[in-house]
Amino acid sequence: xxPKVRLRQRVRVVLQMVMGFVIMILFAQLWLFSITLxxxxxxxxxxxxxxxxxxxxxIGCGAIxxxxxxxxxxxxxx
Amino acid sequence: xxxxxKKDFPLTSEEESYVTRREFTKFMALTSLAFFLGxxxxxxxxxxxxxxxxxxxxxxxxxxxELAVGGYKLFHYPTEDDPCILLRVDKDRFAAFDxxxxxxxCPVYFNADDRQLLCPCHNGIFSAEDGxxxxxxxKRPLDSLAVSVSNGEVWIQSAELEDT
Numbered sequence: 691x692x693p694k695v696r697l698r699q700r701v702r703v704v705l706q707m708v709m710g711f712v713i714m715i716l717f718a719q720l721w722l723f724s725i726t727l728x729x730x731x732x733x734x735x736x737x738x739x740x741x742x743x744x745x746x747x748x749i750g751c752g753a754i755x756x757x758x759x760x761x762x763x764x765x766x767x768x
Numbered sequence: 769x770x771x772x773x774k775k776d777f778p779l780t781s782e783e784e785s786y787v788t789r790r791e792f793t794k795f796m797a798l799t800s801l802a803f804f805l806g807x808x809x810x811x812x813x814x815x816x817x818x819x820x821x822x823x824x825x826x827x828x829x830x831x832x833x834e835l836a837v838g839g840y841k842l843f844h845y846p847t848e849d850d851p852c853i854l855l856r857v858d859k860d861r862f863a864a865f866d867x868x869x870x871x872x873x874c875p876v877y878f879n880a881d882d883r884q885l886l887c888p889c890h891n892g893i894f895s896a897e898d899g900x901x902x903x904x905x906x907k908r909p910l911d912s913l914a915v916s917v918s919n920g921e922v923w924i925q926s927a928e929l930e931d932t
Binding site: 722727729735744748758761 | 789793796797799800801803804806808810811813814815817818870873908911
């Protein structure tokens with residue numbers, strides 16, 4: 691196996707890991723979105739829940755952008 | 769002759785539907801951004817509703833004599849878009865709830881025999897005593913309203929926001 695092929699396989703494995711993380715974060719964001727929608731209708735929902743959901747969703751979004759950016763940059767440098 | 773068009777249009781369907789890695793990751797990132805913006809929008813609406821919430825004044829719903837034990841009366845409170853139900857649970861006890869089921873907002877109706885509020889859409893059952901969930905898909909109790917009786921009249925007090 692040539693070094694180039696080996697490198698390509700490694701990149702593929704890393705991509706699969708990144709995609710796994712990204713999909714997990716996307717599901718978490720969907721769940722947070724559903725919590726916020728429920729809070730919108732229910733006036734008794736605590737504001738703390740809403741703020742935590744917002745912050746977590748923001749962190750998730752940032753994490754996805756950072757991971758994908760890092761991966762694509764690393765791939766370009768190869 | 770028959771193959772000549774392939775030179776003019778050298779694009780295969782596989783190439784056309786091919787999604788590059790970069791495009792796919794871009795799609796993922798944009799989906800994440802859409803979820804975040806959706807969450808921000810829903811939170812902003814909630815905050816706006818909260819900011820514009822003015823504690824409404826108490827309203828008279830009915831006279832005590834007009835409502836028999838086991839009877840109910842529908843009314844709207846605090847706005848015309850908020851259907852509510854007043855129940856006479858006992859001779860001296862009244863209860864009032866938001867009529868919208870906490871599952872999917874179908875109107876609940878009162879079953880005096882079982883002292884329950886029933887949602888016909890998905891068979892949600894609430895207690896007529898305190899609005900708590902007895903059965904069905906709803907996860908939280910009905911929003912209750914404070915009821916008071918004075919001078920033979922039934923009054924609904926303002927609905928309060930509980931959280932901080």
